[in-house]
Amino acid sequence: MFTKSNKHNDNPAPPEPSKAQPSVDAIRAASSKPAARAASIICADMKINGSVTSEGALQIDGIVDGDVTATDITIGASGHITGEVKAEVVKVKGRIKGSIRARKVELETGAHVKGDIVHSSLQIQSNAVFEGQVKHAEDPLKDTAPRAAADAKPQASAAPSAPTSSFGISPTAS
Numbered sequence: 663m664f665t666k667s668n669k670h671n672d673n674p675a676p677p678e679p680s681k682a683q684p685s686v687d688a689i690r691a692a693s694s695k696p697a698a699r700a701a702s703i704i705c706a707d708m709k710i711n712g713s714v715t716s717e718g719a720l721q722i723d724g725i726v727d728g729d730v731t732a733t734d735i736t737i738g739a740s741g742h743i744t745g746e747v748k749a750e751v752v753k754v755k756g757r758i759k760g761s762i763r764a765r766k767v768e769l770e771t772g773a774h775v776k777g778d779i780v781h782s783s784l785q786i787q788s789n790a791v792f793e794g795q796v797k798h799a800e801d802p803l804k805d806t807a808p809r810a811a812a813d814a815k816p817q818a819s820a821a822p823s824a825p826t827s828s829f830g831i832s833p834t835a836s
Contacts, residue, residue: 702732706740713745720749722756729760739772748803754790761794763802 701719704710708724716732723738729745737743741756752764754773762775765782769775769790778794780802786792 701734701736704741706738735764737773750803765802 699718701721702716703721704714704724704726706723710724710726711728713728714720714726714730714732718732719734719736720730720732721736721738722730722741722743724740725742727744729748730743731748733749734751735747735749736753737747737756737758739755743756743758743760745760746763747758747760748763750764751766751768752762753768753770754762754775755770756772757774758777760777762777762779762781764780767779767781767784769784769786769792771787771789773787773790773792775791776793778797779792780797780799782798782800782802784796784798
């Protein structure tokens with residue numbers, strides 16, 4: 663039964679590694695897919711100075727001073743970003759000071775965004791604060807987006823100008 667030769671067995675059994683190989687390949691393939699990965703988390707006690715890039719989902723509860731790029735970005739209630747945010751989907755509960763470029767943008771209750779948004783779909787819930795300009799684009803990730811409102815330098819003028827709304831309309835009628 664436990665011999666090295668198979669003289670008495672005319673039909674040898676297939677080797678076991680060939681049966682196990684497809685399952686190993688399936689595991690490797692599944693682990694390399696972005697959908698199989700859990701979201702990366704920047705915790706509330708973390709502060710990052712510099713850009714952050716992820717090929718998967720990203721949850722930000724801490725502070726990031728720099729641009730953030732990922733597939734799916736969620737800024738938690740304690741999250742704060744100063745810089746450009748670029749993703750397929752951006753959900754904001756915290757604060758962003760800079761531009762957002764995403765196919766789908768959701769500003770949830772309690773969100774504070776100061777900067778421009780380029781989007782395909784935009785949802786703003788009640789009690790969300792937004793200061794900036796909004797531009798709809800079929801593919802916002804390919805378009806060049808306006809830089810963060812904080813990056814814009816004020817223009818000096820000799821005469822004071824009339825205040826304008828975020829839509830560029832002067833409150834005084836002509």
